Amino acid sequence: QVQLTESGGGSVQAGGSLRLSCEASGYDYSSFCMAWFRQVPGKEREGIAAIYTGRGSGGGSTYYSDSVKGRFTLSQDSGKNRVYLQMNSLKPDDSAMYYCADGGLFTGSCHLRSRLYPHWGQGTQVTVSS
Numbered sequence: 001q002v003q004l005t006e007s008g009g010g011s012v013q014a015g016g017s018l019r020l021s022c023e024a025s026g027y028d029y030s031s032f033c034m035a036w037f038r039q040v041p042g043k044e045r046e047g048i049a050a051i052y053t054g055r056g057s058g059g060g061s062t063y064y065s066d067s068v069k070g071r072f073t074l075s076q077d078s079g080k081n082r083v084y085l086q087m088n089s090l091k092p093d094d095s096a097m098y099y100c101a102d103g104g105l106f107t108g109s110c111h112l113r114s115r116l117y118p119h120w121g122q123g124t125q126v127t128v129s130s
Contacts, residue, residue: 002026002119006100010122012090018130020085020122022100024085031055033104036085037114038075038096038126047112051083054106063110068094090128097123102117 008020022034035050050063051074071105072107073086101117104110 002102004100004102004119004121006098006121006124007102008085009098009126011127011129013129014091014130016034016090017086017088018090018126020087020098020100020124020126021082022085022102023080023082024102024119025081028109031106032102033106033110033114033117034076034083034100034102034116035104035110036100037101037112038094039099040096041113046096047114048072049085050112051076052106052110053078053083058106058108063112065112087126090126091126092130094126095128096126098126099123 003025005023031054033050037045037047039045042107048068052061071089076083100121103118104116
């Protein structure tokens, strides 16, 4: 059974940092795209970062939305089937429920559309105060 477990959410003041972690279990997570999405009530889920976990060409490539580019960094620890989202220079607008997603097909890049990811974690809340 595929399971994604997120951790690392919490509350922080604007300008601060948090690191989210997502661990995949129950299947071989390599050769897929893993991604982070976020959602606030009443708004659509927003894709913010993705990484290709394959070991071949393109492995480790990362992709970011404009809203987080330059502030967030996605990395992987393939030995532990885990990815990390380092979030720096946080803003109140970054407050949301953050979800890890997996199983996205790599087609030369990883896309940030939620419908492309079949597996999801339960989410972890991030709150940034001004």
